[in-house]
Amino acid sequence: MDGYLLGILWGCCTPHHNRLLCRHKDKYYPDYVASQLGGHVRTQMSRTGIQYTVNIPIEFEELYKFGWTLRNNDVRVYPKTDDDKGFCSAWIELHHSADLGRRKDGTRHPRLRIYGNYVLMESIESKISIIANVGQKSILRLHNEKSAEIYYQSYNEITRIRDVFVRNPHISEKIGLILSL
Incomplete structure (x- = not known):
């Protein structure tokens, strides 16, 4: 898994019905995630306007291997990756x-x-x-x-x-x- 993808998963993905949901106002990020991990990008209306979402077919255990934690945890560690530039970019x-x-x-x-x-x-x-x-x-x-x-x-x-x-x-x-x- 490249660092850019990890940065997106760290930055704008949340658990949703035992899956990971990536959502953002800029379609660029859900498109990238879908191209790397699969899934279909959908458009939905949120209280702040249109956003793009993709349900990601990935198991949480796969993410835990990289050190992933929920977005609102008190402590979020830097992922285990060799692609620092990619992660920091995202x-x-x-x-x-x-x-x-x-x-x-x-x-x-x-x-x-x-x-x-x-x-x-x-x-x-x-x-x-x-x-x-x-x-x-x-x-x-x-x-x-x-x-x-x-x-x-x-x-x-x-x-x-x-x-x-x-x-x-x-x-x-x-x-x-x-x-x-």
């Missing part, structure tokens, strides 16, 4: 926000925020730093103590992270737009 795409921050002097700058479980983010931050050759960042714990976020505020670092990790053309375009402002 995680960054699924769990980021890109916008413009404002400095004290009023100037605006691009900002990339990556978020997730604190324990998982410790591993992801070090992998991003090594693979993309960007500076190490502090991991900011959120008020619930189990979630955390990492901020990248350098144009060059955000560009490097996008160029090294981002596969989804919609995400690449969105980050590129922020960088162009």
